[in-house]
Amino acid sequence: MFKKILIANRGEIACRVIKTARKMGIRTVAVYSDADRDAVHVEMADERVHIGPPAAAQSYLLIDKIVDACLQTGAEAVHPGYGFLSERAAFPVALAEKGIVFIGPNPRAIEAMGDKIESKKFANAASVSTVPGFLGTIESADHAVEIAREIGYPVMIKASAGGGGKGMRIAWNDAECREGYTLSKNEAAASFGDDRVFVEKFIVDPRHIEIQVLGDKHGNVVYLGERECSIQRRNQKVIEEAPSPLIDAATRAAMGEQSVALAKAVAYDSAGTVEFVADQNRNFYFLEMNTRLQVEHPVTELVTGIDLVEQMIRVAAGEELSFRQKDVTLTGWAVESRIYAEDPFRNFLPSIGRLVRYRPPEEGSDGEITVRNDTGVVEGSEISMFYDPMIAKLVTHGPTRLEAIEAQSDALDAFVIDGIQHNIPFLTSLHHHPRWREGRLSTGFIREEYPDGFGVRAVDAAAKPLLAAAAVAMEVIRQDRLEALPGRLRPASGDLRKDWVVRLDKDYIPVTIHEGFAAIPLELDLSVGEGAAPVNVVSRWQPGDLLWTGIVGEESLTVQVRPVPNGAELRYRGISVVAKVMTPRVAKLEALMPEKAPPDTSRFLLCPMPGLVVTIEVVEGQEVKAGETLAVVEAMKMQNVLRAERDLTVKAVKAKPGDSLAVDAVIMEFE
Template identity: 80%
Template structure:
């Protein structure tokens, strides 16, 4: 077994590999760019080597930097994680030439299956069912349009190299095909250093199901069940689960055996994933093979009990698989949510900055529920513009699918992130969506259910009831503390009012507390408007705590609490609301107060996220039509097209190509 390995990656996957290596008694070496000097993976590893400036093309994507770090530290093997060099076929060869072992598949397997175009050609030759398409390289927008018309719309334009949803566009007509071709090429070049793209038929109402395979250097290959990754946005997976609610045992076996046959055909010798697209009738087609560890591997680990990173290391060291196919069992259900630094209210555009607060839910098992959080940041970490915006992967495991989903929603309620925008409210909304809970899935789920984008959630009626009681509990405890301070700051100390009003989402909720209140832990009974039965409220919350954890009646409740002027901000089940606790007379006057209108910014095109202007596509004085491209902004390797929402005239362009802008900076002013 290896004594020391190097992790040629960063962030949460580097931390994930280090944890397993530490468990196995293997020393670790981290590599880092200037932007990652203070990163968690650097602190966790036994040694760390600086390899260059922040851009990945000048650091993490340079094989010679990785090899030099190995030779300097004496690392015997390299784990590539995912992304970066993990699927570059030349990398294992270069390592071998320098006496270093690659913890991943052999170069031939990567070359045959890691390139989407070549993998489809190989799959066709191996008689694996594939999606109809053109497997050659598309040379021009006209060529793309010609092929799309031959195949028939809709089509998917995809980058040949890499993964992670980058360099992928769905086109429904010639205009979208031309634009998608150029955007896919640009993103592929920026993300993978390879701008080749291809086109294939887009299966309508598809489901994305993948089989985890594991092979060794002795010809043994097994499959470890499947994952369903149908909840996607812009071809980027958002929620994954294992097993798939679509498959029956016969279909699972058929897909698994086909995946194993394909892996054996290329002498696959590590962890890898064979991806399929399936229709609602369980017909499936080979999509591609990812010759690396997948982002969503934790759900497979939780339902199988197998540490995939450990298996990769053991296989790389020459050990045969210790498992047989008959010994692989799937137990319970696991769900994973990807937590991103992005603003769901601004079309999910990236958000960068410092994590002022970062308090993930507690990991571990409680009864039948397990919570796991794979992350590479801590409170105070910086979310950089140079890398993928994923902050963490929150995973829950339970005996059944709905129990795992409910556990995920509870864990998201307890996940505190401040300082940047994030997608937790959106994830929470997804986990409460009836269609998701009923497993009526397709890769078009998000586009179909959120056609106008994601808008701020408002608390459901039952949730408003809960939040009103939480707000009252917070205010009563605050006032009780003031009453009992030395010097007795309040002249009416020692007297608890019975009648209260909580203003929540424009609604005034009257609450009566007839039987008094006990200090920490808070315990009291209350009667809400229109109810005749008292509801008990109990919690050990103390002023300053970010989480109010307690019970409303018999229901466990976790609410994020932040003080604001004259009230408290509450975050629960994806909704954020301001609650004010008032006396009845004050509430009557409050209802008469005017509401301040926000300023009109409709005459400006504002930069939706921190990023660099790629192009300004209009000029001063130009008349533009609704839908016309105004500018392209790039952040975190993704190009975002900003289009006119209505017919208008450009008064002045306030930015130019190459400018780096902050969020809400003015790009264009209209007349």
């Protein structure tokens, strides 16, 4: 077994590999760019080597830098993680020339299956069912349109060397095909150093199913069940689960056996993923094979009990798999949510900055429920514009799918992140969506269920009394603390004010306390609303706690609390609302106060995220029609097209290509 390995990656996957290496007694070496000098993976590793500037093309993507770091530290093997160099056949070749082991598949397998175009040709030759498409070189946007017309719209334009949703576009007509071709090529070149793209038929109402395979260097290959990754936004996975609610035992066996046959054909000798698109009738078609560890591998680990990183290391060291196909069993259900640094209320645009607060839910097992959080950040970490915006992967496991989803919802409620925008409100909304809970999925789920984007979830009838009760419980404790200050008169124990009004958004809700005491734990009997039956409220919350946890009637509750002037912002189940607790007299007077109108920004194009201006498509004085492109801004390796929302005339252009802009910076002004 290896004594020291180097991780040629960063962030959560580097931390993930280090954890398993520690468990195996293997020393680790981290590499880092200037932007990652203080990163968690650098602190976790036993040794660390600086490899260059922040841009991946000048650091993490340079094979020579990684090889030199191995030679400098004496690392015997390299784990590539995912992304970066993980699917570059030249990387293991360069390592082998220096006597360093690659913890991944052999170069032949990477070449045969890692390239999406070549893998489809290989699969066709092996009589594997594939999606209709054109696998040759596409010379131009016009050529792409010609191919798309032959295949029939809709089509998918994909980067040959792509992954993670980058370099991927769906086109429903000629105009979208031309634009998608250009954007896919640009993103592919920026992210992978390879601008080749291909076009294939887009299956309507599809489901994304993938099979985890694992092979050794002795000819043994097994499959570890399936994962469903149909909940996607902009072709990037958001929620994954194992197993799939669509797949039955017979389909699982058929997909698994086909995946194993494909892997054996290239002597596959590591962890890999064979991806399929399936229709609602369980017909499936080969898409591609990812010759690396997948981001969503934790759900497979939780349902199989197999540490995939450990198996990769053991296989790379020449060990034979210690189990066979008959030994693989799937137990329970696992669900994973990807937590991204992005603003769901502004069309999911990237958000960068420092994590002022980062308090994930407690990991571990409690009864039949397990919570796991794979992350590469801590409180105080910086979310950079140079890399993928994923902050963490929150994974829960339970006996059934609904129990795993409920555990995921509870864990998301307890996940505190401040300092940047993040997608936890959106994830929480997804996990409470009836269609998701029923397993009626497709890759178009988010587009279909959130056609106008994601907005703040309104306080519904079920949440309103719970949040009002929690708000009053917090105010009682706060008042009790104030009355205990020196020089203030303190009422007799148990003598609490009885009548309150809670403002939630624009609703004024009367709350009556029947009896109770302000202690830790607090206990109250109160009624929420006119004539409502009393419920018992119990909580150990204290002023300053970021989480209010307690019981309201029969309901267990976890609510995030952020102080605001004269109240608190409460976050619960995707709801974010300011709660103000006041006396009836104050509530009556406040209801008469006029509300301040927000500023009018309709005459400006504002930069929706921190990013780099790629192009400005208009000039001053130009008349523009609704829908026309105004500018393209790149952030976190994704190009975002900014379009005119109405007919207008450009008065002034305030930015130029190459400018680095902050969020809400003015790009141009209109007449």
